[in-house]
Amino acid sequence: MDFYAIFLRGVNVGGVKVLMKDLVALLQDAGYTQVRTLLASGNVVLASEETDPARIKAAVEQALRERYGRDIPVIVQDVEQLERIVTGFPFESPDDGIQRHEYLVLTGSQKDAAAILAGAPETSSAERVARLGHAICWEVPRGESLKTPLAKHFAKVASGTVVTTRNMNTIRKIHLAMKSPKP
Structure with missing residues (x-):
């Protein structure tokens, strides 16, 4: 059994609200186990017998499409991918x-x-x-994460490319949840 992080993009926008308890039930019904959400913003950790993240992505997107009647893109990460990100994040804030x-x-x-x-x-x-x-690792002054030219660029590309942005504290919590699964 392998663990995966699922990051939903565009959750709770466009008039469709995805409640985390409903998301857990949906994914359990789709055959995943040890499903739990983190921080009520479209972050899921689950276990699967499937070992191909692309197949998990396709199955989760299909289940979401059938339930909500619209495409909700997801990004799937396995433990090793998230480990590389957490350990490789290149910035330490200067003093x-x-x-x-x-x-x-x-x-x-x-x-x-x-x-x-x-x-x-x-x-x-x-x-x-x-x-x-x-x-893409990004460090920005507090209060500026929607205002800088780079922030606006990220928002613009999100309309045409599957991307999702998370705070690194969230990523670290998800990574820890993947490494310390609940029975």
Whole structure:
């Protein structure tokens, strides 16, 4: 049995509300076990006999489509993928008095991540960005995560590419949940 993190994109927008308790039931009915949500924002950890993340992605998206009548894209990560992200996140906040947030922009592929960064504007002097495989690591001053040119770029590309952004604290909690599953 392998564990996976499922990140729903666009949950609770566009007039469709996905309650986390309903999501758990939906995924259990689809045959997954040890299903639990974290932080009520479209983060799921589950166990599966299936070992191909692409097949899990397709099955979860199909179950969501059948239940909600619309496409809700997901990004699926296995334990090793999340481990590489958590251990490889490249930034440590400098001791300069500026409070910062660390984010992870998950994409569907390394090619998507590279294309998103290729079209990105220059970062402000207080923010940093780097690609880590299929993910984009981003550090931005607190309160600026919707205002900088880079933040606006991420929002714009989200309309045409499957991406989802999570705070690194959330990613670390999900990673820990995957490594410490509940029976």
